[in-house]
Amino acid sequence: xxxxxxxxxxxxxxxxxxxxxxxxxxxxxxxxxxxxxxxxxxxxxxxxxxxxxxxxxxxxxxxxxxxxxxxxxxxxxxxxxxxxxxxxxxxxxxxxxxxxxxxxxxxxxxxxxxxxxxxxxxxxxxxxxxxxxxxxxxxxxxxxxxxxxxxxxxxxxxxxxxxxxxxxxxxxxxxxxxxxxxxxxxxxxxxxxxxxxxxxxxxxxxxxxxxxxxxxxxxxxxxxxxxxxxxxxxxxxxxxxxxxxxxxxxxxxxxxxxxxxxxxxxxxxxxxxxxxxxxxxxxxxxxxxxxxxxxxxxxxxxxxxxxxxxxxxxxxxxxxxxxxxxxxxxxxxxxxxxxxxxxxxxxxxxxxxxxxxxxxxxxxxxxxxxxxxxxxxxxxxxxxxxxxxxxxxxxxx
Amino acid sequence: xxxxxxxxxxxxxxxxxxxxxxxxxxxxxxxxxxxxxxxxxxxxxxxxxxxxxxxxxxxxxxxxxxxxxxxxxxxxxxxxxxxxxxxxxxxxxxxxxxxxxxxxxxxxxxxxxxxxxxxxxxxxxxxxxxxxxxxxxxxxxxxxxxxxxxxxxxxxxxxx
Numbered sequence: 124x125x126x127x128x129x130x131x132x133x134x135x136x137x138x139x140x141x142x143x144x145x146x147x148x149x150x151x152x153x154x155x156x157x158x159x160x161x162x163x164x165x166x167x168x169x170x171x172x173x174x175x176x177x178x179x180x181x182x183x184x185x186x187x188x189x190x191x192x193x194x195x196x197x198x199x200x201x202x203x204x205x206x207x208x209x210x211x212x213x214x215x216x217x218x219x220x221x222x223x224x225x226x227x228x229x230x231x232x233x234x235x236x237x238x239x240x241x242x243x244x245x246x247x248x249x250x251x252x253x254x255x256x257x258x259x260x261x262x263x264x265x266x267x268x269x270x271x272x273x274x275x276x277x278x279x280x281x282x283x284x285x286x287x288x289x290x291x292x293x294x295x296x297x298x299x300x301x302x303x304x305x306x307x308x309x310x311x312x313x314x315x316x317x318x319x320x321x322x323x324x325x326x327x328x329x330x331x332x333x334x335x336x337x338x339x340x341x342x343x344x345x346x347x348x349x350x351x352x353x354x355x356x357x358x359x360x361x362x363x364x365x366x367x368x369x370x371x372x373x374x375x376x377x378x379x380x381x382x383x384x385x386x387x388x389x390x391x392x393x394x395x396x397x398x399x400x401x402x403x404x405x406x407x408x409x410x411x412x413x414x415x416x417x418x419x420x421x422x423x424x425x426x427x428x429x430x431x432x433x434x435x436x437x438x439x440x441x442x443x444x445x446x447x448x449x450x451x452x453x454x455x456x457x458x459x460x461x462x463x464x465x466x467x468x469x470x471x472x473x474x475x476x477x478x479x480x481x482x483x484x485x486x487x488x489x490x491x492x493x494x495x496x497x498x499x500x501x502x503x504x505x506x507x508x509x510x511x512x513x514x515x516x517x518x519x520x
Numbered sequence: 521x522x523x524x525x526x527x528x529x530x531x532x533x534x535x536x537x538x539x540x541x542x543x544x545x546x547x548x549x550x551x552x553x554x555x556x557x558x559x560x561x562x563x564x565x566x567x568x569x570x571x572x573x574x575x576x577x578x579x580x581x582x583x584x585x586x587x588x589x590x591x592x593x594x595x596x597x598x599x600x601x602x603x604x605x606x607x608x609x610x611x612x613x614x615x616x617x618x619x620x621x622x623x624x625x626x627x628x629x630x631x632x633x634x635x636x637x638x639x640x641x642x643x644x645x646x647x648x649x650x651x652x653x654x655x656x657x658x659x660x661x662x663x664x665x666x667x668x669x670x671x672x673x674x675x676x677x678x679x680x
Binding site for chain 1: 557558560561562564565566567568569570571572575576577578579634636638642645646647648
């Protein structure tokens, strides 16, 4: 039995309320929460490397410095190698958006045609509810499918105009948003470095403030919270690697360009529950349809692959990685994700699981501390002893 | 100073105290600095309870100064053991999460350091040589206590 589930309804209610309040708070300071969250992920990626260096007799400050410098050099090298491609991509972005918009439009049109050809009754329903729909333009007459060419004008000019208008309207906002986020993201390596260097010292500093009566249990709470967060993020990274590997193999088998890059992007997007998986899948489908316009079956192959990997994810990988790390009932997981989305939007969806994991452990231990009469009595006893000593010679006969 | 290395002995009196603890007697000063960096310092006032019988043990306690008594609550006045500087107690908690078998209480104001089990395990991963030396000494202490218990039981049996 899960210890948190055994904590009782009041503790659980407290856990849910605290999680929601924290999500609302985090949403308001997202510019600070995101770099800290990314720094925590980086910390758990780098801490085994620091531990390995320390196992070879290197002191912590030197181990942290070596690992940080080593990873920074790798990141800078990767950055320099992909910078020209990113620059070209950014320069080409409006045209790419138009192209992908065109592809999306054609894809949805083809899918609609295929659907109406295979299931004519759907067409009836569509024309009944929407008599002036595009169906006329697709060359359908009653239940007969006529191979007449579409009379609808090509949408590319419209799309180009729309993209240009969108660019003119929002480019200032995007630049402002980037100016807002870039400094906060630059904090990530800085925060990670100090997490690695001073994390244990900071923990001891915090523990010093705990009264003696609560000391052992609180120390255990710190350990459990850290363990929970570590297991969650390491599980998430393992899940991302497994997803990326399976998707990469599948996309390579389907013959897509840069299969592993696309797989990594889709796997990272899946960090956002539900929406991320759908967004990642759509992105790869669009790329497949754009790069191979003649191959009508390829987008469906990609969709099949995503569904297959999603099922593997839900039934095999997730229970082995993230699910095992949080020890959470699947129903609670789904409900909390929905609640997180309702309370704090996309940020809530992203943050709800790690926040819930930490609050769950903290709530359980704090619940145990505040309901343990013996520990409370020991705390009061120690305070009384200190008070008596402080008052010892204050009162004279 | 020798080749730029700090004289760790003179810098930190706590290290000198730790050096005299039987668990750490095989460790060099440099190893002790590492172990010391993992320890949590606590101050207890006279008569304050350090831990209770039946609590889940989380770590080993080591007396730096003052005196501590180990007793069963029913016989709190008539304690089992009195410990002074250099002595340690609650060591079984380093090995597992078992419940404390007796109560520990400060007889006088005491400075105590605590080695938490999870941190000892992390020491096993990062500095296995240091942790294995501590583990070996801990095994010797526990073996000596077991031997003494067997001898005591045997004496009682023969006397009875």
